[in-house]
Amino acid sequence: MKNTSSNSAVIWIPRLLVGLLFIFSGAIKANDPLGFSYKLVEYFEVFHMTFLNGLALTMAIVLCALEMLLGFALLIGARAVKVAWGLLLLIIFFGFLTFYSAFFKVVQTCGCFGDAIPLTPWQSFSKDMVLLALVLVLFVKRKEIKPLFSAKVGDKWLICAAVVSVGFGVYTYNFSPVIDFLPYKIGASLPDEMKIPPGAPLDEFELTYHLKNKKTGATRVMNDKEYLKSNIWKDASWEVVGDPENRLVKKGYEPKIRDLAIQDEQRNDYTKELLSSPFYSLFIVAYDLSETDKDAINRLNALAINLTDNYNIRTVLLTSNSAADAKAFAKEHKLISEIFYADGVPLKSMVRSNPGVLLIKNGTVINKWHYHSVPKYEDIVKEYLQK
Numbered sequence: 001m002k003n004t005s006s007n008s009a010v011i012w013i014p015r016l017l018v019g020l021l022f023i024f025s026g027a028i029k030a031n032d033p034l035g036f037s038y039k040l041v042e043y044f045e046v047f048h049m050t051f052l053n054g055l056a057l058t059m060a061i062v063l064c065a066l067e068m069l070l071g072f073a074l075l076i077g078a079r080a081v082k083v084a085w086g087l088l089l090l091i092i093f094f095g096f097l098t099f100y101s102a103f104f105k106v107v108q109t110c111g112c113f114g115d116a117i118p119l120t121p122w123q124s125f126s127k128d129m130v131l132l133a134l135v136l137v138l139f140v141k142r143k144e145i146k147p148l149f150s151a152k153v154g155d156k157w158l159i160c161a162a163v164v165s166v167g168f169g170v171y172t173y174n175f176s177p178v179i180d181f182l183p184y185k186i187g188a189s190l191p192d193e194m195k196i197p198p199g200a201p202l203d204e205f206e207l208t209y210h211l212k213n214k215k216t217g218a219t220r221v222m223n224d225k226e227y228l229k230s231n232i233w234k235d236a237s238w239e240v241v242g243d244p245e246n247r248l249v250k251k252g253y254e255p256k257i258r259d260l261a262i263q264d265e266q267r268n269d270y271t272k273e274l275l276s277s278p279f280y281s282l283f284i285v286a287y288d289l290s291e292t293d294k295d296a297i298n299r300l301n302a303l304a305i306n307l308t309d310n311y312n313i314r315t316v317l318l319t320s321n322s323a324a325d326a327k328a329f330a331k332e333h334k335l336i337s338e339i340f341y342a343d344g345v346p347l348k349s350m351v352r353s354n355p356g357v358l359l360i361k362n363g364t365v366i367n368k369w370h371y372h373s374v375p376k377y378e379d380i381v382k383e384y385l386q387k
Contacts, residue, residue, distance in 0.1 A: 011141050014134035015074055018087065021131065022071030028114045030064035030169040032177045033057065034352045039111035043097065046106045061173065065165035066090070072161045074138070077147035078154030084142035087135045095132055098125040115181040176352055176370040183256035184350045184358070184365060190275050191363040193257040200253035208245040211238050260346040265323040270340055274316065275363035280384065282307060282315040284337055286355040287347035289321045289329045296355055296371035301335050306377045308336060311385050320344035359384065 029036045037056040044052050052059070070090065073083045094112070101107040102121030110124040119127065138145065147154055172178060180186065183193045207224035215237050222230070224244070232238050262271045274281065284300050286292040307313035317337040319326050326339050351358060353370040359380075360366060366384065369375070375383070 010137065011144055014137045015145065018131065018134050018138060019071045019075035022067045022074070022087070024071075025113060026064045026067030026069075026071065026165070027168070028116050029111065030061070030068065030165070031116075031172055031179055032114050032181070032352060033060045033064060033169045033173045035114060035182075035348075036060040036064065036111055038348060039107070039109075042107045046100075057173070061166060061169035064169050065162065068165040069158065069161050072165075073158055074145075076149060076154060076157055077145050078149070078151075078158050080145035080147065081142050084135075084139045084145070088139050091128060091132050091135050095125065095128040098128050101125075116179075173352075174370065175373050176356075176368070180368075182349050184368070186365050186367055189362075189364045190257060190260075190360070191272075194255050194260065196253055196255055201250075202252040203248060204250040204252065206247050206249045208247060210241045210245075212241050213237055214239055257346070259343060262318065262340045262342050264340055274340070275360070277314065277360075278362055280311075280313050280366070281360045282313055282337075283318055283350075283358040283360055284315065284355055285318045285347050285350050285353075285358065287318075287320050287344045288354060289319055289325060292354045293371055294333070297333055297335075300355060300357065300371065300374065301333060301337070303374070303377055303380075304335075304337050307380070311381070313385075314338070316340050318342055318347055318350075320347055 034057065037060040040056045040060055041050075041053050044050050044056070066086075067090070070083055070086050073079060074087065097107075098110050098112070098121055101110055102125050105121075108121060109118055110121055112119055112124050112127065149157065184190070207227075209222055209224070209227050211220045211222070211232065212218070213220075219241075220232075220238075222232075227233060260271065261269060262274055263269055274283075282304060284297075284304070286297065304313075304315040308315055315337040317326070317330070317335060317339045319339070319341060320343060321329070321341075323339075323341065326341070329335075330337075330339060350356065351368050351370070353372075355371050356368065357371070357374050358365055358368045
């Protein structure tokens with residue numbers, strides 16, 4: 001190990017801050033690479049690059065791994081010059097995306113820290129500018145960054161870090177996030193997550209009126225409070241031009257779940273019924289039946305048959321597909337589950353798997369599984385139904 005006493009605080013402080021933050025940011029997103037891939041798809045749509053949609057998941061895993069790898073490499077000082085260039089280019093790229101999102105109001109949550117720490121676009125852009133300042137210090141002094149190990153040992157550490165970084169993203173994609181930051185996590189009461197508490201602040205809006213004087217042609221712009229206070233509305237010589245503009249001035253309380261509505265084919269709402277049952281229910285979530293894993297669906301159908309026949313468990317299939325497509329799919333795979341419909345956005349948040357499974361009782365998520373990790377019928381009976 002080389003002596004690092006010559007490294008000054010000017011280098012070490014930004015080196016630690018940038019390195020740790022890049023590792024943290026990459027790890028948080030790699031904890032949920034499928035969720036990050038949804039965010040990338042939003043950006044592809046904004047920039048008319050939808051031809052990349054099929055690569056979103058791979059890019060998500062690689063980007064997360066790159067963040068963690070660059071952060072780790074900076075901390076140990078391996079290949080410092082190349083790492084400094086990589087950090088600079090990456091933070092400029094992220095800064096451009098967050099500025100574009102904030103200024104043009106397109107992607108309103110950047111996904112910088114996944115669902116763990118939601119940031120507005122302007123907050124994300126501010127964070128990136130602080131990081132850019134720190135990275136610029138490191139870039140200017142890139143040749144003064146001293147490695148903690150010899151070049152050969154440092155490269156071995158980088159190889160190990162690359163394997164771990166990529167491996168973590170692949171694992172969480174195939175077996176669900178290690179930490180679930182979404183509102184449908186295990187133990188969550190879904191009805192409670194959908195409620196607005198009594199006395200919670202509501203959204204506040206402001207109306208803007210564009211006025212024109214019919215006699216003089218003079219124009220005025222005023223908000224609704226000024227409009228009423230001035231009594232200008234009583235003056236027949238002033239008229240409102242166009243429709244008043246409604247603008248949100250203060251955001252009120254938002255429940256964690258605000259977009260879940262479960263309906264049948266006739267659009268009858270079953271949300272309350274399904275989430276208030278005092279008995280166990282098995283939700284099979286397949287937001288897109290054309291992309292779902294068919295073998296997993298067949299295995300889950302066999303599980304549903306056993307649970308229904310032996311324990312009268314209600315099993316439902318939740319999808320965002322059309323009723324015609326869902327019924328054709330159910331007929332093809334001989335599904336016994338009741339079919340209900342919901343928007344794809346909440347279904348993607350329920351479980352990061354297509355299909356995925358939730359075990360629910362009294363509206364509470366008792367457990368949830370990726371289709372790769374669904375327990376056997378006997379294990380579900382022993383763990384939940386025989387107690």
